[in-house]
Amino acid sequence: MSATAPRGSTPARAWLRALETTTLAARNPERILPRIAGEWAQRYGGQQALLSDRESFTYEELARRVNRISRWALANGVAKGETIALVMGNRPDYFAIWLGLTQIGAVVALINVNLTGPALAHCLEVASARRAIVEDAMSPAFDAAVAGAARRFEVWRHGGGAQRFDLAIETFDGAELGAHERRDVTLADRALLIYTSGTTGLPKAAAISHHRVIGWSHWFAGLANMTSDDRMYDCLPMYHSVGGVAAIG
Structure with missing residues (x-):
């Protein structure tokens, strides 16, 4: 490494930043990523947060959408620890949906959208x-995958069809959740199910805690020395850990 390399560019400094960022983020067990999204809204407000050709959110819009989704879940009786499957391609709403659901303690199964038939049913x-x-x-x-399954799903459609999730959430308030609406969700609680690729058999589900979500996202931010002035292109699938957690968080 050249002696004239800019400050912060050495591997040792990058690893130290990542450790510091992750350690600081995990100090408060109640500071899960959905609640951090509310902090982003207060700090960055109208600045752009997520951009795509499908929809875009400022930090304030993202936080309000997250809260609407949380209230939809509460109104529909979603219990803490209940798993909801998310079958959706890459878009900003993907992130907002799992943030909103996990904010009230639900677990979101991030389903690989390339799967069909028995693998998807599994x-x-x-x-x-x-x-x-x-x-x-x-x-x-x-x-097609669930047609012959013993389990019956309550299916909410996004973008078309019957029982539209994207329309239903618009009827809820986007303000910060009140004390009577908040649930006791901490870093120790499960947040996501993320699946293996299935190249050596059927995909296996890995349980991801809120602590792991914070660790991945803050580790990457520290390692890359990301700031609010940076803009990153996410070309990886959001149903997996790097594209859907590390890169987005």
Whole structure:
């Protein structure tokens, strides 16, 4: 490494930043990523947070959408620890949905959208989910996979079809959750199910805690020395750990 390398560019400094960032983030057990999204809204407000050709959110818009989704879940009786399957392609709403659901203690199974037939049915079965949020374009594959399943799903469609999730959440308030709405969700609680690729058999579900979510996202931010002035292109699938947690958080 050259002696003239800019400050912060050495591997040792990068690892130290990552350790410091992750350690600081994990000090408060109640400071889960959905609540951090509320902090982002207060700090950055109208600055752009997530951009795509499908929808875009400022930090304030993201926080309000997260809270609407949380209130939808509360109104529909989603219990803490209940698993909801999310079958959706990459878009900003993907992140908002799992943040909103996990904020009230639900667990979100991030389903690989390339799966069909028995492999898709297997992932839905091992998640033990009874509700699913399915992007309209993914509905044919989803419906075919669950047609013969013993488990019956309460299916909410996004972007088309019956029982529209994206329309339903618009009826809820986006303000910060009140004390009577907040649930006791901490870093120790489970947040996500993320699946292996299935190259050596059927995909296996890995349980991801809120602590792991914070660790991955803050580790990457510290390692890359990211700031609020940076803009990053996410070309990886959001149903997996790097594209959907580390890069986004």
